Amino acid sequence: MAKTETVSLRPRGLDSIHPMASLSGLLREWLPRQRWFAGKDRPVTDVTLLSMTELYPGCLHVLVHAEHARPRTPGDTSPSGDCYQLLLGVREHLPPRLAGAFIGRAEDGPLAGLAVYDAFHDPRSAALLLERLRHPGTAGPLAFERDPSVPLPAALAPRLLDAEQSNSSIVYGDAFILKVFRRIQPGVNPDLEVPSALARQGCARVPAPVAWIRTTRPDATLGVLQPFLPGASDGWTLALRALAEGRDFTAESYELGQATAEVHLALATSFPTDPRSENGPVAAAMAERLTAAAHCVPALQPYVPGLRTAFDTFGACGAGRTVQRIHGDLHLGQVLRADREWFVIDFEGEPSRPLAERRSVQSPVRDVAGMLRSFDYAARTRQPWHPEWADRCRDAYCAGYADGAGSDPRAEPQLLRAYETDRAVYEVVYEARHRPDWLPVPMAAIRRLATRGG
Ligand SMILES: Nc1ncnc2c1ncn2[C@@H]1O[C@H](COP(=O)(O)OP(=O)(O)O)[C@@H](O)[C@H]1O
Ligand SMILES: O=P(O)(O)O[C@H]1O[C@H](CO)[C@@H](O[C@H]2O[C@H](CO)[C@@H](O)[C@H](O)[C@H]2O)[C@H](O)[C@H]1O
Numbered sequence: 001m002a003k004t005e006t007v008s009l010r011p012r013g014l015d016s017i018h019p020m021a022s023l024s025g026l027l028r029e030w031l032p033r034q035r036w037f038a039g040k041d042r043p044v045t046d047v048t049l050l051s052m053t054e055l056y057p058g059c060l061h062v063l064v065h066a067e068h069a070r071p072r073t074p075g076d077t078s079p080s081g082d083c084y085q086l087l088l089g090v091r092e093h094l095p096p097r098l099a100g101a102f103i104g105r106a107e108d109g110p111l112a113g114l115a116v117y118d119a120f121h122d123p124r125s126a127a128l129l130l131e132r133l134r135h136p137g138t139a140g141p142l143a144f145e146r147d148p149s150v151p152l153p154a155a156l157a158p159r160l161l162d163a164e165q166s167n168s169s170i171v172y173g174d175a176f177i178l179k180v181f182r183r184i185q186p187g188v189n190p191d192l193e194v195p196s197a198l199a200r201q202g203c204a205r206v207p208a209p210v211a212w213i214r215t216t217r218p219d220a221t222l223g224v225l226q227p228f229l230p231g232a233s234d235g236w237t238l239a240l241r242a243l244a245e246g247r248d249f250t251a252e253s254y255e256l257g258q259a260t261a262e263v264h265l266a267l268a269t270s271f272p273t274d275p276r277s278e279n280g281p282v283a284a285a286m287a288e289r290l291t292a293a294a295h296c297v298p299a300l301q302p303y304v305p306g307l308r309t310a311f312d313t314f315g316a317c318g319a320g321r322t323v324q325r326i327h328g329d330l331h332l333g334q335v336l337r338a339d340r341e342w343f344v345i346d347f348e349g350e351p352s353r354p355l356a357e358r359r360s361v362q363s364p365v366r367d368v369a370g371m372l373r374s375f376d377y378a379a380r381t382r383q384p385w386h387p388e389w390a391d392r393c394r395d396a397y398c399a400g401y402a403d404g405a406g407s408d409p410r411a412e413p414q415l416l417r418a419y420e421t422d423r424a425v426y427e428v429v430y431e432a433r434h435r436p437d438w439l440p441v442p443m444a445a446i447r448r449l450a451t452r453g454g
Contacts, residue, residue, distance in 0.1 A: 022109035023088070023116060024048070030103045031066055031084065036166050036182035038082055038352060040433050041296065042068040050083060051215065053140040055132070059125050061142060062086045063184060063215065083184045085222055087129075089119035098122060120180065126158035126170045129178065133211040133225055142222070146211035152176070152225075166351045174230045176210065180223040181348075185355040189221035193359070194267070194325065194347035203266035205259055205344050229343060235332035239378040243389060250396035252342075253375070256335060257400025259342035260371065264326065264364045264405060271325040274361050282363070283315030286422045293425045297432045299443060300425070306450030307421050314418035323361040328353075330367040331374040350426060368409045369419035371397060373427065373445065380441045421449045 027047040031037050050063040067081040094102055094115040101121035106112055119125040132144040134152045146152065156173030163169070170178045181189060192212050199208030211225040235256065242249040290307055294300040300307075327334070328349030336343045349358030372394045379390035395410075402408035409416055427442035 022106040022111055023103075026104035026106065026116060027064060027066075027086075031064075034182075035164060035434070036168065037066075037084070038183050039066060039068050045069055051141050051217075053142055055087075055125070055128060055139065058090050059119050059122075059128065060088045060090070061139075062088055084182055085180060085184050087119040087125055087180075089117045089122050089125060090114050091117070120168050120170065121160055123158050126160065126172075127155070129170070129213075129223075130156060130158065130172055130176075130225075133178075133213070136211075138216070141215045141217045143214045143216050144211070145214065146225075147209070150210040152211065166348070171228055174228055176225050177228040178223055178225045180213075181221065183351065184215075184220050184222065186218045186220050187355045187359070188219070189224070189348060189355070190325075190328070190359050191346060191348040192221045192224045194270075194327075195224075195226070197270040198263070198266050201266050201270045203263065203270075205263050205266075205342065206347075207343065207345065226345075229336055229338045232336040232338035232343070235335040235337065235342075236374070236378065238337055239332050239375070239393070240381060243378060243382050243386070248392065249389070250392050252337070253393040253396035254400035254403075256342050256371070257397040257402070258404040259335070259344065259400075260330070260367060260397075261401045261404025263344050264324070264367070267326065268322075268324045272361070273322050273324040275322040277320040277323040277361075277363070279317050279320040280315045282320065283311040283418065286311045286314075286418060286425075289422065290425050293429045297428050297439075299439070300428055300446065303446050303450035307425070307446065310414075310417045310421040310449065313414045317414060321363060321365075323363055325359070326362050326364050327367045327370075328358050328362070330370040332371070332378060333374075352426075352430070363415070363419070364405075365409055365412075365415050365419045366423070368398070368401060369416060369423050372416070373420060373423050373442075376445055377427075377441055380444060417449065420445075424449060 024047045028044050031047065032040055032044055044066050046067040048065045048067065050065055053061040055061050063083055063085055065081050065083050088103070089098075089101075090111060092114060094117055098117055098121055101117040101119070103116045103118060106114055106116060130152070131154070132139070133146055134154065136145050138144070153173075153175070156175055158170050158172050161169040161171060167182050168180050170180070172178065179191065181191075192209055195206045196209050198206045207226040207229065209224050209226055212221060213223040214220065215222055238252065239249055287308060290300075290304060290311070294304050327344065327347055329346065329351070330344075334344060334346045336345060375390040375393040375397070379386050398408060398410050424442050424445040428439065428446060431438040431442055
């Protein structure tokens with residue numbers, strides 16, 4: 001039986017409660033270097049244990065809390081840390097194939113001298129996770145659950161995706177993909193909730209979850225297994241390929257607009273909607289995000305007055321359109337093309353936003369704006385810059401969306417400009433934190449949106 005130690009989501013010092021004590025220092029060094037680590041802009045002051053479950057000897061499922069220095073600005077109420085999911089392997093000798101997964105050697109305590117590594121890279125641990133999902137049950141606070149109507153074959157060969165990701169994903173035999181969330185927040189993750197609801201609705205644009213991992217104290221989603229679309233290419237790769245070959249991408253963009261509209265309609269049927277939205281509070285929230293972003297990334301500051309006009313104009317429009325559940329972080333990397341059809345993945349929303357906000361009803365224009373920004377991103381990766389390539393894609397996408405949804409996002413330019421501006425501001429912060437080399441891409445849009453009004 002799995003040996004388990006659980007504590008509540010109240011962090012306690014690793015040093016006081018567990019032989020993993022000696023890992024606190026190692027993790028403090030290792031966590032901020034991970035692509036999926038959210039708190040890169042603030043030093044980690046402590047790493048404390050939330051729960052630990054031994055899945056098999058030498059393989060520990062761990063939830064930790066990474067503590068940051070206290071908020072730096074008055075009024076900054078952002079949490080002083082985040083919870084992360086880790087799978088830690090412990091071995092005396094690490095084989096060369098796992099060298100890239102090495103975290104460090106514990107210096108003291110019962111693990112002294114042993115090599116600790118990220119066990120999601122270890123095929124043995126990855127295979128074990130699938131076995132757990134095939135045979136639902138619990139291990140301490142962990143619950144492994146599945147849809148019994150979908151056969152899950154044994155012994156599918158695992159491989160960890162090496163994509164630039166906010167989470168970690170393991171592909172099993174090109175038949176299934178398990179996404180393990182790295183930053184964990186209490187509550188159901190929309191990347192399980194939304195695709196499950198859409199599947200019940202019969203929406204074939206979204207791969208339906210077949211199994212999932214939860215922690216039960218408190219309830220939070222830890223991972224989701226979905227069918228893998230073999231041979232699929234993501235929209236970002238396809239767009240860059242078209243650009244490199246000097247090829248038009250409007251037919252694909254039009255179909256992508258239609259697919260987005262189809263998913264929005266399915267979302268509006270699957271979840272409650274609210275027809276009485278007001279633009280004012282949404283515009284105010286956008287303006288607040290801009291202020292916070294300009295504090296974080298000073299390069300934004302000269303553009304704040306120009307950008308703010310987009311939110312003021314939008315806010316002054318008064319009553320808004322019906323709001324509903326949306327994707328929340330729609331861009332070319334979140335859509336896959338297989339058999340000449342578009343599929344939509346990753347309904348987690350913008351990873352840095354609180355879960356409650358990501359699960360709230362919002363304007364579908366937020367998603368449209370996200371995708372429009374993405375065409376601009378793609379065009380900006382090529383020198384010389386071809387703005388007309390992006391413009392054609394953006395127009396085709398909106399036309400396809402209008403065809404599917406019955407309303408054309410271009411008919412309300414002030415709405416589109418506000419949402420595009422809000423998205424570009426988010427991207428500036430995202431790039432500053434995760435990929436500073438990419439910062440000029442959203443900054444170019446910021447200049448355009450601030451000075452030319454869209
Ligand atoms: N069902 C799927 N079929 C094929 N590939 C997938 C599937 N789901 C995800 N992927 C691949 O995994 C990558 C990361 O998935 P995603 O859900 O976007 O993770 P993250 O939230 O970590 O960015 C995608 O860009 C895509 O290449
Ligand atoms: O990891 P996620 O897919 O959840 O999304 C985050 O990372 C994306 C980058 O990987 C980031 O997207 C930005 O860059 C894309 C090109 O790499 C571009 O297509 C998007 O339009 C642009 O927003 C996304 O913002 C972030 O949430």
